[in-house]
Amino acid sequence: MHSKQAIPDFEARLAKVQDVWRDNRSLKQATIGQYLYWIRRFYHYCMAEALSPDEQLTQVGVNIFAQWYARQRQVDTECTCEGAQSALRAWAFGLSALGVKVPPWQAKVDGIFQPEPQLQSFAEHLRQHRGNPEGTIRKKLAHIRYFLAFIGTRHRSLQDLLLTDVDAFLMACRERYARTTTADIGGSLRRYLRFLFVTGQVSSDIASFVVTPVIHRYEQPLRALPWTDVLRILESIDRRTPIGLRDYTLLLLMSSYGLGAGEVIRLTLDDIDWRAATLRVVRPKTGVAFVLPLLPALARAMVSYLKHGRPRRTPTRHVFLSMRAPHYPLSASSAIRHMLVGYARTAGVTAAYLGSHVLRHTHACRQMELETSSKVISDILGHRSPESLSAYLRIDTQHLRQLPLPVPK
Structure with missing residues (x-):
């Protein structure tokens, strides 16, 4: 471990990992510089303590290093742990992509969820x-x-x-x-x-x-946006960056098909049939799969994202990933909600509700305004009965003014 060859080998490995990061288009050069600082500090700490850098590359090992570093420098432990964790987890991902065997970052629990x-x-x-x-x-x-x-x-x-x-x-x-x-x-x-x-x-x-609050049907404000506001939100996304390409494709997918967050974040590369121009979607609650036509605009956005936005080396075949190593799939609807709220703010769009389900409601309302068959809308949204569409009904005041109602005398 302490041979003269150790440091040159380490630097060569470091250069290869940087190539992985750049190939994945997920890190800016300034961020890479910060990561290199922590990785070198971690390496020299392991050398001084006669520890294996690869074996210590776990969440527990990095926390021990960060706490040691904070004591030595007399700096804030929480901030130190956060910076070290981000950098060294990205380092572990890069090594794994190069074929280096590294220990699991966290202890894994096999099987389905087991409560107490x-x-x-x-x-x-x-x-x-x-x-x-x-x-x-x-x-x-x-x-x-x-x-x-x-x-x-x-x-x-x-x-x-x-x-x-x-x-x-x-x-x-x-x-x-x-x-x-x-x-x-x-x-x-x-x-x-x-x-x-x-x-x-x-x-x-x-x-x-057991008495609980009574929630009257339809008492909540409609969770839908005017279609023009959806277009403004999509146009506000900077598609010159990998994150922008991902977010634009994801939000376009939800607004075009009325898909929920759970359906979108479960999509994998295997669900896209480019020859047949179809998209396979699985209902998260029932596990039922259905097939949708891959619309041309969405196909172009997907191709652009996969070519220029999605990280190339990933541990999963999910379509939409975190842009931070180790690039796991988006795991919760809250990520999409934060995404939507941020772009709505950029576009100057305000609404009483901007949750991850708003694009689904907007899609349903728009399809009803276009007089699409209720059976078709229900099938796309995954409703068991077309009667469920009543939740999306709203009054269109512009059309209401055109109705020939009798004038009372």
Whole structure:
């Protein structure tokens, strides 16, 4: 490790990793300079401590290095850890792309999500009998953990649970969360209490007495934008950068087909059939796949992104990736929401709601205005019944003025 050949070998490897970063078009030169600083400090730290730089290249190993560095320089530990983690994770990705065997950055847990023993049977019930996807199961279990922690502060067990405890919990939720969230938590709790009673874990059935906020249908403002605002948002995206190419293609895809965030972030390169000009999409909740025609404008945007925007060396075949190493797929709708809000601000577009679902609602409203068949719209949106389209209805005041209504005398 301490041979004279070690440093030249390290510098040669460093040059090759920089080529990987540049090939992936994901890092600016200034960022590469910052990364090189941390990588060299890490390498010399490992040499001084007689450690293997490759073996220490894990989240735990880098944290130990960052804490040591912060003590030596008497600087902020949190900022030091953040900078070192970003740089050395990108270093680990570059080495892996070159064929160097590096340890997993984090310990991996195989298999499907496994909750604590107390909630395993309920999770299996949701999975097997309710048909809930893993994301929904995680959300419901989070609600139940919150409830169990609450009754724990009241020194109450599930066996001697009272309805007043449930009411107090929901009142606490209402003070902390929006009405829709409180209603969602209440629904999870009602399901859990009924499960406990049916399986004989509690003797009283109080599920039916759980009262949650009433959310009237269509009481929320319509989550849709005028189509002209969507065009302004798309035009505001700088497609001269890899990030701009990715974001433009993703938002164009959502607005053109009315796809949700969960459908878009699951797309892989294998879902694109260039010969047939089709796009295969999988519903995240049901796992049902369907095929859409690959529209010419979208095909051109996709080709441009794949050629000039998407990182070339990645650990996944997902289409839309983080531009930061190790370039994992976008994992949550929040990333798309932040993306949409930022470009809307640039375009000067304001709205009461700018969540990741707004383009789906906008697409549905636009198709209805174009008098597209309700069956076609429902099939594209994945609705079981065309009646679900009623959620997207809105009053078009311009068309309303043209209706020949009788004038009262």
